[in-house]
Amino acid sequence: MIGGGALSGGIGSSISGGSFWKGFGIAATVGVVNHAGGELFGGTNPPNEIPPSADDMKAYLAGEWMNGTITRQEYLNAITLIDDGAWGLVQQVIWNNKTDIALTAGGVGLLRILSKARLVQYPNAGGYGIDFGKIRIDWHRFRIGGRKTGSDVNLPHVDIPGKTKHWPWHQLSKWWRGVK
Numbered sequence: 001m002i003g004g005g006a007l008s009g010g011i012g013s014s015i016s017g018g019s020f021w022k023g024f025g026i027a028a029t030v031g032v033v034n035h036a037g038g039e040l041f042g043g044t045n046p047p048n049e050i051p052p053s054a055d056d057m058k059a060y061l062a063g064e065w066m067n068g069t070i071t072r073q074e075y076l077n078a079i080t081l082i083d084d085g086a087w088g089l090v091q092q093v094i095w096n097n098k099t100d101i102a103l104t105a106g107g108v109g110l111l112r113i114l115s116k117a118r119l120v121q122y123p124n125a126g127g128y129g130i131d132f133g134k135i136r137i138d139w140h141r142f143r144i145g146g147r148k149t150g151s152d153v154n155l156p157h158v159d160i161p162g163k164t165k166h167w168p169w170h171q172l173s174k175w176w177r178g179v180k
Contacts, residue, residue, distance in 0.1 A: 005031040029074040054082050144173045
Protein backbone atom coordinates (compact mmCIF):
# COMPACT_ATOMS: atom_id res chain seq x y z
CA MET A 1 0.00 0.00 0.00
CA ILE A 2 2.80 2.43 0.89
CA GLY A 3 4.72 1.40 -2.24
CA GLY A 4 1.71 1.96 -4.48
CA GLY A 5 1.05 5.38 -2.99
CA ALA A 6 4.73 6.31 -3.31
CA LEU A 7 4.75 5.19 -6.95
CA SER A 8 1.63 7.26 -7.64
CA GLY A 9 3.20 10.28 -5.94
CA GLY A 10 6.35 9.95 -8.04
CA ILE A 11 4.38 9.62 -11.27
CA GLY A 12 2.17 12.57 -10.36
CA SER A 13 5.18 14.72 -9.53
CA SER A 14 6.89 13.75 -12.76
CA ILE A 15 3.78 14.51 -14.84
CA SER A 16 3.52 17.97 -13.28
CA GLY A 17 7.15 18.73 -14.11
CA GLY A 18 8.72 17.87 -10.75
CA SER A 19 11.18 15.22 -9.65
CA PHE A 20 9.89 11.64 -9.65
CA TRP A 21 11.99 10.76 -6.60
CA LYS A 22 10.83 13.74 -4.55
CA GLY A 23 7.19 12.95 -5.28
CA PHE A 24 7.91 9.31 -4.46
CA GLY A 25 9.51 10.34 -1.13
CA ILE A 26 6.70 12.66 -0.09
CA ALA A 27 4.02 10.10 -0.89
CA ALA A 28 6.01 7.41 0.93
CA THR A 29 6.24 9.71 3.97
CA VAL A 30 2.49 10.17 4.02
CA GLY A 31 2.04 6.41 3.68
CA VAL A 32 4.47 5.72 6.54
CA VAL A 33 2.71 8.24 8.81
CA ASN A 34 -0.66 6.67 8.01
CA HIS A 35 0.79 3.21 8.58
CA ALA A 36 2.45 4.30 11.83
CA GLY A 37 -0.81 5.77 13.09
CA GLY A 38 -2.64 2.56 12.27
CA GLU A 39 0.01 0.34 13.87
CA LEU A 40 0.41 2.43 16.99
CA PHE A 41 -3.21 3.15 17.65
CA GLY A 42 -4.93 0.21 16.03
CA GLY A 43 -6.62 2.06 13.19
CA THR A 44 -9.82 3.91 13.93
CA ASN A 45 -10.59 4.66 17.54
CA PRO A 46 -13.60 3.02 19.15
CA PRO A 47 -16.16 5.59 20.39
CA ASN A 48 -15.07 5.29 24.05
CA GLU A 49 -11.31 5.39 23.43
CA ILE A 50 -9.39 8.66 23.84
CA PRO A 51 -7.49 9.57 20.65
CA PRO A 52 -3.70 9.59 20.94
CA SER A 53 -2.07 12.87 21.84
CA ALA A 54 0.33 14.70 19.56
CA ASP A 55 3.11 14.00 22.07
CA ASP A 56 2.40 10.23 21.93
CA MET A 57 2.59 10.32 18.12
CA LYS A 58 5.83 12.30 18.23
CA ALA A 59 7.36 9.87 20.72
CA TYR A 60 6.37 6.90 18.55
CA LEU A 61 7.78 8.56 15.40
CA ALA A 62 11.02 9.42 17.23
CA GLY A 63 11.40 5.74 18.09
CA GLU A 64 10.71 4.72 14.50
CA TRP A 65 13.34 7.16 13.29
CA MET A 66 15.89 5.94 15.87
CA ASN A 67 15.20 2.33 14.85
CA GLY A 68 15.80 3.22 11.21
CA THR A 69 12.25 2.38 10.16
CA ILE A 70 11.74 5.88 8.76
CA THR A 71 14.25 8.44 7.49
CA ARG A 72 15.04 11.76 9.15
CA GLN A 73 13.12 13.64 6.44
CA GLU A 74 10.09 11.37 6.88
CA TYR A 75 10.27 12.00 10.63
CA LEU A 76 10.47 15.80 10.17
CA ASN A 77 7.60 15.75 7.66
CA ALA A 78 5.46 13.71 10.05
CA ILE A 79 6.18 16.09 12.95
CA THR A 80 5.23 19.04 10.73
CA LEU A 81 2.03 17.25 9.75
CA ILE A 82 1.16 16.71 13.42
CA ASP A 83 2.04 20.27 14.49
CA ASP A 84 0.86 22.29 11.49
CA GLY A 85 -1.53 20.04 9.60
CA ALA A 86 -1.56 19.13 5.93
CA TRP A 87 -1.17 22.70 4.68
CA GLY A 88 1.84 23.16 6.99
CA LEU A 89 3.43 20.07 5.45
CA VAL A 90 2.79 21.38 1.93
CA GLN A 91 4.36 24.72 2.86
CA GLN A 92 7.40 22.98 4.38
CA VAL A 93 7.92 20.80 1.32
CA ILE A 94 7.68 23.83 -0.98
CA TRP A 95 10.01 25.86 1.24
CA ASN A 96 12.58 23.05 1.52
CA ASN A 97 12.54 22.53 -2.25
CA LYS A 98 12.20 26.15 -3.38
CA THR A 99 15.55 26.17 -5.17
CA ASP A 100 14.78 22.94 -7.04
CA ILE A 101 11.32 24.21 -7.96
CA ALA A 102 12.69 27.53 -9.22
CA LEU A 103 15.54 25.90 -11.12
CA THR A 104 13.21 23.36 -12.69
CA ALA A 105 10.75 26.02 -13.82
CA GLY A 106 13.48 28.41 -14.93
CA GLY A 107 15.58 25.64 -16.41
CA VAL A 108 12.77 24.41 -18.64
CA GLY A 109 12.22 27.91 -20.03
CA LEU A 110 15.94 28.55 -20.41
CA LEU A 111 16.44 25.19 -22.06
CA ARG A 112 13.72 25.99 -24.61
CA ILE A 113 15.36 29.33 -25.40
CA LEU A 114 18.90 27.94 -25.60
CA SER A 115 17.85 25.00 -27.76
CA LYS A 116 16.95 27.50 -30.52
CA ALA A 117 20.07 29.64 -30.10
CA ARG A 118 22.98 29.62 -32.54
CA LEU A 119 26.34 31.35 -32.47
CA VAL A 120 26.85 33.97 -35.21
CA GLN A 121 30.20 35.39 -36.34
CA TYR A 122 30.55 38.83 -37.92
CA PRO A 123 33.99 38.73 -39.61
CA ASN A 124 33.69 42.23 -41.17
CA ALA A 125 32.66 43.74 -37.84
CA GLY A 126 35.11 41.67 -35.78
CA GLY A 127 32.63 40.14 -33.35
CA TYR A 128 30.15 37.49 -32.41
CA GLY A 129 26.54 37.16 -31.40
CA ILE A 130 23.91 34.71 -30.22
CA ASP A 131 20.85 34.47 -32.44
CA PHE A 132 17.67 33.37 -30.65
CA GLY A 133 15.50 33.68 -33.77
CA LYS A 134 13.51 36.83 -33.02
CA ILE A 135 16.30 38.59 -31.14
CA ARG A 136 20.11 38.69 -31.26
CA ILE A 137 22.60 39.59 -28.58
CA ASP A 138 25.78 40.78 -30.30
CA TRP A 139 29.17 42.23 -29.51
CA HIS A 140 30.98 43.67 -32.50
CA ARG A 141 32.23 46.89 -34.08
CA PHE A 142 29.65 49.32 -35.53
CA ARG A 143 29.34 53.03 -36.32
CA ILE A 144 27.48 55.31 -33.95
CA GLY A 145 26.67 59.03 -34.33
CA GLY A 146 25.89 59.15 -38.03
CA ARG A 147 27.70 57.92 -41.14
CA LYS A 148 29.75 61.06 -41.79
CA THR A 149 30.46 62.38 -38.31
CA GLY A 150 30.17 59.20 -36.26
CA SER A 151 32.81 56.95 -34.80
CA ASP A 152 33.35 53.23 -34.64
CA VAL A 153 32.64 51.54 -31.30
CA ASN A 154 32.85 47.95 -30.14
CA LEU A 155 30.02 47.44 -27.65
CA PRO A 156 27.54 44.74 -26.61
CA HIS A 157 24.05 45.38 -27.92
CA VAL A 158 20.70 43.88 -28.85
CA ASP A 159 19.34 43.58 -32.39
CA ILE A 160 15.73 42.78 -33.24
CA PRO A 161 15.78 41.99 -36.98
CA GLY A 162 13.56 44.31 -38.98
CA LYS A 163 12.86 46.55 -35.96
CA THR A 164 15.86 47.71 -33.93
CA LYS A 165 19.63 47.69 -34.50
CA HIS A 166 22.40 48.18 -31.97
CA TRP A 167 20.07 48.90 -29.04
CA PRO A 168 20.51 50.94 -26.85
CA TRP A 169 23.51 52.74 -28.40
CA HIS A 170 21.87 54.08 -31.61
CA GLN A 171 18.81 55.22 -29.68
CA LEU A 172 20.95 57.01 -27.07
CA SER A 173 23.12 58.60 -29.76
CA LYS A 174 20.05 59.93 -31.60
CA TRP A 175 18.64 61.26 -28.34
CA TRP A 176 21.93 63.00 -27.46
CA ARG A 177 22.12 64.54 -30.95
CA GLY A 178 18.43 65.53 -30.94
CA VAL A 179 17.64 63.31 -33.95
CA LYS A 180 14.18 61.70 -34.14
